[in-house]
Amino acid sequence: MSSHSHVEGQLPHEPERATLEGRNKITGFWLFLGGETVLFGTLFAAYLTLRGQVMDGPTPNELFDFALVALATALLLTSSLTSVFALQAMHKHNVKGLMGWLIVTLLLGAAFLGLEIYEFNHYVHLGHTFAASAFSTSFYTLVGFHGAHVAFGLLWVILILLQLKKRGLNTTTAPKVYVFGMYWHFIDVVWVFIFTVVYLMGKVG
Amino acid sequence: MAHAHAHAVKRRTGIMDWLTTVDHKKIGIMYLLAGGFFFLIGGLEAILIRLQLMFPQSEVVSAQFYNELITMHGTTMIFLAAMPILFGFMNAIIPLQIGARDVAYPFVNALGFWTFFFGGVLLNISFIAGSVPDAGWTMYAPLSGTTYTEHFGTDYYVIGLQISGIGTLIGGINFLVTIINMRAPGMTFMRMPMFTWATFITSALILFAFPALTVGLAALMFDRLFSGNFFDPSAGGNVVLWEHIFWIFGHPEVYILILPAFGIISEVVSTFSRKRLFGYSSMVFATILIGFLGFMVWAHHMFTTGLGPIANALFSVATMLIAVPTGIKIFNWLFTMWGGSIKFTVANLFAVGFIPTFVMGGVTGVMLSVAPADYQYHDTYFVVAHFHYVIVGGLVLGIFAGLHYWWPKMFGRVLSEKLGYWTFWTFYIGFHLTFFVQHFLGLLGMPRRIWQYLDGMGFNTLNFISTIGALLMGVGTILFIINILITMRKPKTAENDPWKDGRTLEWTISSPAPEYNFAQTPLVRGYDAWWLEKMEGNSKMTPVEPIGPIHMPSPSILPFFMGLGLFIAGFGFMYAREFGVVSLVIGIAGLVITFGCMGLRSWIDDHGFHIEEEEILKDQGVKA
Ligand code: HEM
Ligand SMILES: [Cu+2]
Numbered sequence: 001m002s003s004h005s006h007v008e009g010q011l012p013h014e015p016e017r018a019t020l021e022g023r024n025k026i027t028g029f030w031l032f033l034g035g036e037t038v039l040f041g042t043l044f045a046a047y048l049t050l051r052g053q054v055m056d057g058p059t060p061n062e063l064f065d066f067a068l069v070a071l072a073t074a075l076l077l078t079s080s081l082t083s084v085f086a087l088q089a090m091h092k093h094n095v096k097g098l099m100g101w102l103i104v105t106l107l108l109g110a111a112f113l114g115l116e117i118y119e120f121n122h123y124v125h126l127g128h129t130f131a132a133s134a135f136s137t138s139f140y141t142l143v144g145f146h147g148a149h150v151a152f153g154l155l156w157v158i159l160i161l162l163q164l165k166k167r168g169l170n171t172t173t174a175p176k177v178y179v180f181g182m183y184w185h186f187i188d189v190v191w192v193f194i195f196t197v198v199y200l201m202g203k204v205g
Numbered sequence: 206m207a208h209a210h211a212h213a214v215k216r217r218t219g220i221m222d223w224l225t226t227v228d229h230k231k232i233g234i235m236y237l238l239a240g241g242f243f244f245l246i247g248g249l250e251a252i253l254i255r256l257q258l259m260f261p262q263s264e265v266v267s268a269q270f271y272n273e274l275i276t277m278h279g280t281t282m283i284f285l286a287a288m289p290i291l292f293g294f295m296n297a298i299i300p301l302q303i304g305a306r307d308v309a310y311p312f313v314n315a316l317g318f319w320t321f322f323f324g325g326v327l328l329n330i331s332f333i334a335g336s337v338p339d340a341g342w343t344m345y346a347p348l349s350g351t352t353y354t355e356h357f358g359t360d361y362y363v364i365g366l367q368i369s370g371i372g373t374l375i376g377g378i379n380f381l382v383t384i385i386n387m388r389a390p391g392m393t394f395m396r397m398p399m400f401t402w403a404t405f406i407t408s409a410l411i412l413f414a415f416p417a418l419t420v421g422l423a424a425l426m427f428d429r430l431f432s433g434n435f436f437d438p439s440a441g442g443n444v445v446l447w448e449h450i451f452w453i454f455g456h457p458e459v460y461i462l463i464l465p466a467f468g469i470i471s472e473v474v475s476t477f478s479r480k481r482l483f484g485y486s487s488m489v490f491a492t493i494l495i496g497f498l499g500f501m502v503w504a505h506h507m508f509t510t511g512l513g514p515i516a517n518a519l520f521s522v523a524t525m526l527i528a529v530p531t532g533i534k535i536f537n538w539l540f541t542m543w544g545g546s547i548k549f550t551v552a553n554l555f556a557v558g559f560i561p562t563f564v565m566g567g568v569t570g571v572m573l574s575v576a577p578a579d580y581q582y583h584d585t586y587f588v589v590a591h592f593h594y595v596i597v598g599g600l601v602l603g604i605f606a607g608l609h610y611w612w613p614k615m616f617g618r619v620l621s622e623k624l625g626y627w628t629f630w631t632f633y634i635g636f637h638l639t640f641f642v643q644h645f646l647g648l649l650g651m652p653r654r655i656w657q658y659l660d661g662m663g664f665n666t667l668n669f670i671s672t673i674g675a676l677l678m679g680v681g682t683i684l685f686i687i688n689i690l691i692t693m694r695k696p697k698t699a700e701n702d703p704w705k706d707g708r709t710l711e712w713t714i715s716s717p718a719p720e721y722n723f724a725q726t727p728l729v730r731g732y733d734a735w736w737l738e739k740m741e742g743n744s745k746m747t748p749v750e751p752i753g754p755i756h757m758p759s760p761s762i763l764p765f766f767m768g769l770g771l772f773i774a775g776f777g778f779m780y781a782r783e784f785g786v787v788s789l790v791i792g793i794a795g796l797v798i799t800f801g802c803m804g805l806r807s808w809i810d811d812h813g814f815h816i817e818e819e820e821i822l823k824d825q826g827v828k829a
Pocket of ligand 2: 455456459502503505506
């Protein structure tokens with residue numbers, strides 16, 4: 001094994017794959033996302049089963065504020081793009097660009113989360129509380145699980161930014177950035193499904 | 206702790222060594238110990254259940270306690286005994302079988318152990334706390350909801366399993382990545398030992414099945430803690446949804462349990478028949494097929510729920526299909542033995558005993574899969590007999606085979622064969638006495654999950670026999686423990702290849718394996734890599750590298766605290782219903798501990814340490 005030499009000096013083009021640890025991290029994270037897919041799949045299934053059960057509460061159609069959700073969607077999709085820019089900067093070993101784009105991603109994600117909190121708050125005032133109906137419970141659980149993933153991602157990227165600032169780009173930090181990027185895209189894809197299944201189908205269905 | 210570039214050897218001793226270890230071999234031993242401990246608890250519960258049923262209308266335990274016993278017995282055996290013991294084998298053996306120095310994520314591996322452990326402890330503390338899960342291991346709604354279970358029993362189940370489930374999931378990912386990325390040069394997928402293959406497929410099943418359970422448990426938890434309505438029909442919830450979610454996880458779970466046992470049996474039968482495993486590639490294919498079909502059949506647990514004839518017919522046929530790859534495996538084991546020079550060691554006795562027993566469980570499985578007939582069998586002792594034939598007659602016999610087979614590799618000592626024969630015969634006879642008669646009890650109409658039965662129903666004799674059998678299995682287990690105690694007092698004298706007929710890489714290194722497993726990574730030239738070399742007259746594997754310093758991961762206490770944090774959080778959230786804010790704060794504090802440690806782990810740049818050449822050479826000199 002590569003024993004004593006910790007990569008000094010020149011970083012390879014894809015520093016995230018330079019070490020076995022890095023490659024393991026990426027393989028494992030792909031698999032983890034496979035598991036996450038089942039997790040969200042089950043949440044979607046539960047939501048689809050229960051979304052008709054609104055009891056006395058507002059229906060999806062009455063409830064959803066389309067402009068707000070569209071804005072949130074735009075923010076999150078853009079943040080996925082900026083995370084790609086961050087990765088491109090990383091491959092050019094441009095630490096400043098990398099950190100800059102990660103910060104933009106962070107801000108966009110935070111704005112998305114802010115909108116979601118505002119949205120939930122708004123719904124609760126319309127009588128759409130967690131305990132109101134099977135529809136409300138499954139709605140908050142599905143969308144809330146996604147929101148929690150976003151929140152976790154924000155904390156994570158802050159931690160990565162701090163590490164980049166302190167230690168710079170190396171074969172330990174690079175896989176972290178890469179894996180975070182995968183995570184962030186995944187969250188984005190899930191949101192696209194939420195947007196379609198929950199909001200669009202809620203408006204027309 | 207973190208000295209970047211620290212090359213000094215950091216070694217802890219005593220209890221701190223075990224709490225901080227990231228060595229897969231030690232973690233394997235801890236899984237075995239903890240799983241064995243829970244196995245004894247589950248076994249005790251089983252004996253109590255059987256004592257209650259020994260005679261009609263007896264009152265050995267109360268009706269409430271009886272419900273708690275059956276619930277905790279099933280839950281403990283599946284989640285806290287069987288799976289952890291299998292994880293013990295995977296940890297102890299997989300890296301050795303693929304010629305790796307370590308698993309892909311040593312730290313995560315330790316974390317998996319500690320979350321499993323704390324989840325299991327939390328679940329069992331329910332006995333001390335006085336509200337024990339009592340709605341059956343399947344926790345069907347609405348029985349498990351707040352309307353019918355006011356006490357904290359279901360909460361213990363939901364939160365305990367959620368925590369231990371995290372451990373299982375990350376353990377599964379760890380083994381997938383280990384097998385994908387860490388195989389020695391030449392160890393192609395189609396040269397991997399069967400146990401490695403079984404572990405690979407099992408881990409994939411864990412990865413795709415456990416998240417469904419995670420969601421189910423979270424939904425039930427939300428219903429109970431935050432007045433959610435997933436499974437509350439009065440607010441539009443749907444109780445059948447729970448059944449679906451549970452069994453979408455639950456059926457793959459039974460293959461998670463049995464595939465590793467298939468792997469163990471393949472190794473043992475082949476070793477002690479001194480023959481290459483018959484039909485290796487069909488074995489691999491059958492394993493993959495079983496894993497795949499395992500996701501398509503969950504509704505055979507719900508034939509009587511009323512899904513309708515179309516759904517029942519489809520799931521019926523899909524279930525029957527699984528008998529095909531399973532049959533392939535059975536015949537392959539038989540053909541492996543055919544013409545081999547068979548040695549009936551204790552390990553092999555268990556393996557050979559496994560084959561007819563498992564076939565019986567499979568046959569009743571196919572009987573159950575006939576949906577119209579299942580209306581007759583469902584929720585009777587026939588089902589109890591079926592799943593114990595596959596779980597005890599399959600999985601547990603497989604575990605015993607594995608324990609006797611790999612004990613020398615794990616502990617450096619060979620278990621007493623003489624005591625082993627006694628273990629086998631008492632356990633095996635006890636097993637069939639207990640469960641064979643239950644088929645007929647079921648056909649006679651005795652429902653499962655009942656506390657008492659009336660006299661004069663024709664159930665008396667068979668129940669009595671069944672209880673005697675259970676006691677005999679208890680004797681077998683005690684004999685096994687005595688065997689362990691006696692063996693562990695002897696010196697570590699096991700050779701590298703104590704059975705002389707070892708075929709795979711774990712038998713090329715010392716027993717127990719050194720910390721770094723392989724002083725030099727071996728070159729794998731074919732299936733049954735070690736046997737191949739022996740047949741060509743070589744006394745050791747060809748190395749692919751010179752002896753040099755070996756990089757090792759540092760021990761860490763963080764996994765322990767991350768598990769502990771979840772444990773504290775579980776209690777906090779669970780009792781928020783009763784103690785309000787204080788309890789919530791404790792819950793959040795627990796999460797802060799866990800996520801804080803996670804952050805710390807990411808922040809600390811730990812490069813591990815090196816074991817230097819001199820030390821490796823010294824090991825080699827002593828052992829060679
Ligand atoms: C050989 C192929 C198998 C077939 C065709 C099969 C079929 C079935 C069917 C149809 C049932 C539902 C019976 C009912 O509730 O009315 C059932 C129950 C069960 N099976 Fe299997 N099975 C097979 C293998 C296994 C294996 C390998 C395991 C575990 C290692 C297992 C464990 C269970 C358990 C735990 C239950 C009872 C669940 C409950 O209702 O509590 N089965 N099986
Ligand atoms: Cu099943």
